[in-house]
Amino acid sequence: MPHLKPVFEQVDSLQEKFIKRLEEAVAIPSISSEDERRPDVVKMGHWLANQIKALGGTVELRELGKQPGREHLELPPCLLGRYGDDPNKANVLIYGHYDVQPAQESDGWATNPFKLSIDDKGRMYGRGSTDDKGPVLGWLNAIEAHQKAGVELPVNLIMCFEGMEENGSEGLDDTIRAEAKKFFKDADVVCISDNYWLGTEKPCLTYGVRGCNYYSIEVSGPGQDLHSGVYGGMTHEPMTDLVRVMNSLVDPDGKILIKGIDDLVAPLTDEEAALYPPIAFTMQDLHESLGSEVSIFDNKEDSLKHKMRYPSLSLHGIEGAFYTPGAKTVIPAKVIGKFSIRTVPNMEIDAVTELVEKHVNAEFAKLKSKNTFKFNMVHGGKWWVEDPNHPNYTAAAKAVERVFGVKPDMTREGGSIPVTLTFQEELKKNVLLLPMGSSTDAAHSINEKLDKRNYIEGTKLLGAYLHYVAGELKRSG
Amino acid sequence: MPHLKPVFEQVDSLQEKFIKRLEEAVAIPSISSEDERRPDVVKMGHWLANQIKALGGTVELRELGKQPGREHLELPPCLLGRYGDDPNKANVLIYGHYDVQPAQESDGWATNPFKLSIDDKGRMYGRGSTDDKGPVLGWLNAIEAHQKAGVELPVNLIMCFEGMEENGSEGLDDTIRAEAKKFFKDADVVCISDNYWLGTEKPCLTYGVRGCNYYSIEVSGPGQDLHSGVYGGMTHEPMTDLVRVMNSLVDPDGKILIKGIDDLVAPLTDEEAALYPPIAFTMQDLHESLGSEVSIFDNKEDSLKHKMRYPSLSLHGIEGAFYTPGAKTVIPAKVIGKFSIRTVPNMEIDAVTELVEKHVNAEFAKLKSKNTFKFNMVHGGKWWVEDPNHPNYTAAAKAVERVFGVKPDMTREGGSIPVTLTFQEELKKNVLLLPMGSSTDAAHSINEKLDKRNYIEGTKLLGAYLHYVAGELKRSG
The missing domain is CATH 3.30.70.360 (Alpha-Beta Plaits)
Structure with a gap:
């Protein structure tokens, strides 16, 4: 992948601009579960649409009607966007969300949650920084870096960015169902960047949820x-x-x-069992996140299996x-x-x-x-599980190795992310969870943050993934 | 007991006055658990003291100091009264309380809770009517009826009327302990009228609580x-x-x-077991009060034993x-x-x-x-149990037979009434619970009431009890 070097160089030199982009996004308090913030959610949708257009993409702000059970509220639009329409390229559907969890300084935030605040260790604090504005902007940053590097994007992007994820994803399933054979019909694979690494050092690919x-x-x-x-x-x-x-x-x-x-x-196969030992996770990590040593099992493998499978x-x-x-x-x-x-x-x-x-x-x-x-x-x-040997995953694994120099952990989430299943069932395409943030990002909590390293290297990862998935899909089919 | 007839006749002819007395008492909202009603509790204590004095009794309004843990509040006084001091007569200590549970019309009362409202069936509705203003006034009514009938009271009365019963009886135990060998030292027996019949027709004597x-x-x-x-x-x-x-x-x-x-x-003795079959109580009564048929036992005796003993x-x-x-x-x-x-x-x-x-x-x-x-x-x-064959009880049983024409049910309460135990332990005297109200009086609930029959015949009962207990105590020793 010789094209990646100039792209990565652009990511590095554009990083102040990318951080500024995130700062602008965080400044819009797009809290989907608070009535009085609904206009800010809509504002955020328009801001994001304008960013996509400025990069040369097209985007429809799909109106979803009134919020069921709360008919005094209009749902924020679902952004259906495209970047590129070359019939010779593979089509990658990317999903993310532009709404955020509630946050008030009085909840115990050390900083104003809607002003991106960067400390001397490069931790960028702000509501939505890691969940999910940072990852969504990562895709746009990757496009911009390609443009500045003069490198053509190797795939067409089909975008689906919703504004109700933190409030039950109202209207999303209907939209996916309605567009499965229309707007989304050409998608070859799906990639979602909206979860987290298991720890702080090693990226993971997530192939299932309970x-x-x-x-x-x-x-x-x-x-x-x-x-x-x-x-x-x-x-x-x-x-x-x-x-x-x-x-x-x-x-x-x-x-x-x-x-x-x-x-x-389902019985544990040898192949599946082999995925657990390499995972970068220790009993000490578990005890730290539990806040005590009340784990049932005394080893990493059993603990992870009982969380994941x-x-x-x-x-x-x-x-x-x-x-x-x-x-x-x-x-x-x-x-x-x-x-x-x-x-x-x-x-x-x-x-x-x-x-x-x-x-x-x-x-x-x-x-x-x-x-x-x-x-x-x-x-x-229902649970969702993908084949982690699909080209979508092998591509992402190669991208991780290229950017971070390590093989990713192959993980499943213990909790649920319903949209994965909807895409899988409606589009019949492989779905990949490719997280940007780390386990310490405190999504949904006070002092949510995204490390500068995760944002910048994560932008490279998303860009690299597009190259590798184009290659893997061509090779496999 | 030839003296009782003229006394009973006076109770009947004074009944409008007695109801007026209860009406005055109910009109004072002496709610001990509400800070802003504390002055009304004190007012009620003074009203009651004046009633006792007007009948020729003496009474001290014993100040109890500040309320523990709520030092901005003065405790209402404990009334320590006497009526009669003939050294040749037995001394009966009577206890009651002049404070009431909270009540507001908006809780669902059909009438103003602090205005005694009498319906055509003689049900007298009002907060405190049955718990415990009616019974306390019953003692005063009995004195007045004796005076009007020209019949001497056969015992001396030692009175203890508190104003914090519905709020933890703060200060009462200390007072009882402090006065056990002083103000209360001559008491031969204790009588408390502050609980309820098991049903609506037949009086009971209560000789224990769990x-x-x-x-x-x-x-x-x-x-x-x-x-x-x-x-x-x-x-x-x-x-x-x-x-x-x-x-x-x-x-x-x-x-x-x-x-x-x-x-x-303690094993069930034959003598104790014999107390259960005569009790006027049916499984239907139980199912009605439960609001369903989820009783464990299918017979009255087992049900009562498991509630009482x-x-x-x-x-x-x-x-x-x-x-x-x-x-x-x-x-x-x-x-x-x-x-x-x-x-x-x-x-x-x-x-x-x-x-x-x-x-x-x-x-x-x-x-x-x-x-x-x-x-x-x-x-x-701790539980409290008395010997139901003590003269205090046989006297009360005779009084019930005289007034109501039936032998009383001998019962224990499933719940607790801590003051019984304090009197028993500190004074080492027999304690009797002699209720006036019935099971349907809704003490502590909305629409609390006392039936006119229970109030008037109950006044006769308290009066008759004093005669019988004087006789039984003399006979026994």
Whole structure:
């Protein structure tokens, strides 16, 4: 890839301009979950569209209508853009978002969250710096560096930048579905830069996320809350029953006790097992992020497997019981336990739910309680896993080696990123998560930041990826 | 008891005056738990003292100083009164309280809570009507009826009326202790009218209350709440551990699973068992008050025994976990389970706590969890039981038969009334609970009421009791 050298040189010499670009973006408080900030989200969409146009791209600000359930609000536009339309080049669909999480200096920020503040170690603090304005601008920076270097972009870019990611991605799935065979129809692969390295030194490629089935179980009996002195001992207490059923779900070592769940989990292949040892992650990293040493496993591999490729079950809490500090001698009349299962291949949403429902009903029946039991699925989102040997991934791995001099960690996320699955299912194309930021970036927290190194080298990475993916796709097909 | 007839006739003919007296008392919103109502509590104390003086009694308004922990508030006075000082007569100590629970029409009252409102069925609605202004005034009414009938009171009365009962009885225990060998030293028996019949038709005498040991158990681990997607499966989750320990405490039929607790419970004697069958109470009554049919036992006797003379354990809730409606994918970092045990003879507070602590520590140890476990006793109050064959009780039973034509139910309360134990322990005298109101009076709730029948016949009962207790005490010794 001889073309990359001049591009990288341009990235280095343009870095002040790129940081200025990020500074302008961070200054627009595009918080999608706050009504009064909605105009700023729209403003940010227009600012971004203008940036794309200034670089010679085309862009439609697709209006999505009113926000469901909050009809006094217009959804911010989804940007559908293109850069390049050479029919001889591969087409790479890139996704990102231009809205941000809420932030106020009074939350505990050390600096104004909407003024990019750079410290002497090159940490660039500001809301949206790493999630996801930095990565989105990384694509534009890469285009600009190519232009300045006089190097042609080796692929056409199809862009999808939404403004509601931090507020449920309202309207996005409909747009993807509607455009799958239109605006997105030529996409050969999908690349998303909206997650993080596992640590701070080594980049990763993310090829899967777990799904999440969220359930509630309700036990009710008495017509109203009762005094435990007056009624305790003569009454079937809903809390006693609920705790019994919740107790039957998982053991203290995280083993799910619902019969049949294990049988749904895809066996670990040797090839897959080989991905874990090289990952740059230590038990000390884990203990630091946990804030204590309460890890179940004493080794990195088991810990990562149980985060990335095995299911887990967490008990979140109980609605309807006494929850404040102090003492209250109440027998709650109706209590609702909440728990969720993180799902992995090949656990289908409905198959899991069937097992869970059967299990909790059987456990409640064992109690021979006169109380009433109800099972409810709150929401379900499927896992997503890609083939990490696809050209999309081998290209990204080569780009990482070129820019950072190391092979990337191959990771899966324990949490969910629903858009990955939507693109995979609607477009039937390989989806790659190619993160720019590191594990210490504090996305969603106070003092969110993006390191200058991650922004600048990450811009090179995105640019290099486009060259390698063009080559890999040509080679493979 | 030939003297009772003219007294009863006076009660009947004075009933409008007695209702007027209650109306005046209810009109003073003596809410002890609301700072801004404190002057009304004091006003009520003075009003009551003046009523006693007007009848020829003496009364000291004992100042109790500042309220502990809320030093900007003066405690309302404790009224220490006397009526009669004939050294040849027995001395009966009567206790009651002149403060009330909070009440606002906007809470859902059908009438102004501080204006006594009488409906066509003789239900007298108003805050404090049954708890405890009606019963306290019942004693004064009885004195007045004796005076009007020209019948001498057969005993001397020693009065203790406090103004903080609905706010922790601050200052009362100290007063009782300080005066046990002074102002209260001549008391032969104690009578308290501040609880309720089991139903609506048949009076009861209450000879015991359960105690309450309240505990919390805390499980903590992670340094902060965690995302269940990112950490679920690799982390010892405090909720899983806590639910396991809570699950080990009690079974769905209310059986306490803590080893050794059963051994502390006094065996049921034949004599005691014989008290249950005559009690006017049905399973239908129970189901009505529960608002459903979730009773553990299918018969009255077992139900009552498990409310009155067996211990119970209730799980109240969990602090620190997710408790609102909806879904949150959180692994709570620190959760605190709350439960309490209702205690009965011969369960000593410390002996129970020792067994509980041993049990929960052993259960947590079984989990082999890396989380941290803490046991804590929140508060402990001992049970109180009297000998129901004491002359104090036989006198009250005779008074009930005389006024109502039935033998009273002999009951214990499932909840606690701490003052009973303080009088018993400090004065070493028999304490009797002689209620005036019925189970439907809604003390502490909206639309609190006292039926005219309970107030007027209850006044006769209190008067008759004084005659019978004078007789029984003389006879017994």
